[in-house]
Amino acid sequence: MRIHIPTPLRQYAGKKSSIDVQADNVGDALSALTSTYPDLRRHLYTDEGKLRAFVNVYLNDEDIRYLHKESTPVNENDSLSIVPSIAGGSCACCCPCRMNA
């Protein structure tokens, strides 16, 4: 299966935008990825070994949190996308953006 690497993590994955791995489930796929590129691990997982809250992992177009998480089975034609969340916004009150304007 193919794992798509987001722009900020490519520097830890040999500058590759996608990596093919062999795996039976999502967890195995991510393990194969981080075994080959160990520097990726700390960007994907907490010290306790949990996927970081802001790291979304999608199997094709489905969030693995709504499937069977890392136990979700995969096949060779699937693609896995690692997508750090994109969010933010101005604050309602006394935030630094007002102070450094």
Next chain:
Amino acid sequence: MLKIDQTCYDQLRRHGEETYPHECCGVLLGRVEDDDQRLVTSVARAGNTRTDSPQNRYNIDPRELIAIQRQARERGLDIVGFYHSHPDHPARWSSTDLADAHWLGCSYVITRVEKGQAQETNSFLLLGGEEADKRFQDEPLEVAARIAETRTPA
């Protein structure tokens, strides 16, 4: 430096005017040159999923981002950053912007939209090796008349 095509620059500012008084958001597509200069040759609008507080929060649905990424890949483009608007608020990053920024090495462009009219637009580069030391740095923003989508052969 972030160099952005004039058409893209106009599009992202117009987006902020259209969604006012809510925040708009989208993706900056292009390429990174060997000297680390980021070139924006296309922008992709995204929906703001923060319907609970759209006037001061934004969030892009990862599924929408995956679709944008897929289409960009087919055109040979990469994600080089993101944009959003600050309705009636300075075009400076907020503590929320920093806390929720995770694309290290990417540009975050913010436009102040005052009473429905786009005002200044600034870019901030998210620096740092990991979450613990991430920070925004002011980034020069240059608007160019036209930037070719593909590299010019040497």
